[in-house]
Amino acid sequence: MNTLLSIIVIFGLLVFIHEWGHLYFAKRAGILCREFAIGFGPKVFSFKRDETVYTIRLLPLGGFVRMAGEDPEMIQIKPGYEIGLRFNQKGKVKDIVVNNKSKHPDARVVTVERIDLEKELVIEAYIDDEDGLQRYQVDEKADMIYDEQRTQIAPYDRQFGSKTVGQRALAIFAGPLMNFVLAFFILMVYALLQGIPVDESRIGDISPDGAAAEAGLQENDRIISIDGQPLETWEDLTTVIQQHPNQLLSFEIVRDGQIEVVNVTPQERLNPMEETEGFIGVLPANEFSIIGSIQYGVTETYLITSLIFEALGMLVTGQFSLDHLAGPVGIYNYTGEAASMGIFVLMRWAAMLSVNLGIINLLPLPALDGGRLMFIGLEAVRGKPIDPQKEGVVHFIGFALLMLLMLVVTWNDINKFFL
Structure with a gap:
């Protein structure tokens, strides 16, 4: 868990x-960023804010931001299509109802002659009970409604x-x-x-089940040599330990101003390169x-x-x-x-x-x-x-x-x- x-x-x-x-x-x-998604597949949770739908999807294999214009628009309206239009207070089209128009009785049903939702933002259409071609200006943030799902239009500059x-x-x-x-x-x-790890051969935290704890090493012990080989930096210490897995080593340490000798046998593990190395379960001292x-x-x-x-x-x-x-x-x-x-x-x-x-x-x-x-x-x-x-x-x-x-x-x- x-x-x-x-x-x-x-x-x-x-x-x-x-x-x-x-x-x-x-x-x-x-x-215009249509969707910000974490995961792929079916939606588990979603909400909309500032033009963008934020979703969590079922398969946790990544995520994506769907930007307008990266993929072809899924809803295409061609000449001859009947659509419903709803208008805002400025007289511009705010909703374009593509299907299920009976569910939107307040929408004005028109037959499209020409439509441009990228540059001119206009719809030219006929109405059955009126003569002549009508021209409607479309709001740049208008929605297309298809299967009762809203999709904001994307003018070319968005x-x-x-x-x-x-x-x-x-x-x-x-x-x-x-x-x-x-x-x-x-x-x-x-x-x-x-x-911050100090670059010297002084011990910080010790793993309770590691070789260092078993041998009796303590926090703040400074290791000055291993098997007679002098040490100065933390890298010197780890290099020697890694080179001797399962081998008894003699650690010469300074503890409370006194020099002592402690015998330690490094445990064995595989590093990220799948190579065997020794470790004793210690971290460097910190400041x-x-x-x-x-x-x-x-x-x-x-x-x-x-x-x-x-x-x-x-x-x-x-x-x-x-x-x-x-x-x-x-x-x-x-x-x-x-x-x-x-x-x-x-x-x-x-x-x-x-x-x-x-x-x-x-x-x-x-x-x-x-x-x-x-x-x-x-x-x-x-x-x-x-x-x-x-x-x-x-x-x-x-x-x-x-x-x-x-x-x-x-x-x-x-x-x-x-x-």
Whole structure:
């Protein structure tokens, strides 16, 4: 239950902040955002505010912001159609009733001759009991009502494609950007609450069931050598421990000004590279500082970003196999392990996932934010946009390949954890 709750909270936060980045900058650019969704599939909960419908959907596999103009309008009105019109106080059309007109007796029924809901915002139509063609001005925020569902019209200047290259690029880039911002914020709060690790071989918190506690090590013990090898930094300490799993080591420590010797046998575990390493269940000593916490958030976010790019480079060059990738099942299990180690470990894990989500989305692959940015960049170079139909085909193929990769990775996760 703790694992499931952790997954819901972490992924809900990661997806929310990512999609909120898209939403905020799209609205700043004047783009009509029809829906802000967490999850996919059938709607579980929804409400509308400021032109946007906010929804939670059944399948927690991501989220999306549906911007006007990104996809063809689902409701098409052609000449010869009979529609119902309702008007606002200024005499402009506020509602266009497409079907079920009998449920709207106050609507004026007309036969469409010409309709333009993008640029001119007019409807030219005939009324049975009147002679001549009538011309109606449409309000820019009018709704079309189809099957009793309202959809706000999208004039061209409210559509995604009407905005400048820079505005569109920022609206797309903002999603991954917010994941980096979230990681920084989580790590900053972590440092404010837990303290900033001191880069020296002094012990902070000790896991009660770890090798260090079993051997009798205590908080604030400073380890000056292991098996006669001098230590100065925390990295020196962890490097020696990781290299000697299940091997008895002699720790020379300073405790209350006195030098003592403690024998410790590091336990064994697998690191993210699936390599065996030793660990004793200790964290570095910490100090508390507001400025230091901000610096820690920046440096740790940069470090995590660098490590993920390094892993991606190894994947491309073949030094890192698909077996080392984790899909939904693997992430679920790793989140459970992090949750069992406490809130601070879980916070660092959430920050790493947030950076990872930001980086993956920026890869120049179809169907990802990076792929969309690539097409916007090509438009900037060519001076004209790519054919939307061709771009749509590329994104569809890319999405299918990504889903195939997800299935392969998930199958590997099942083999590793359950078979």
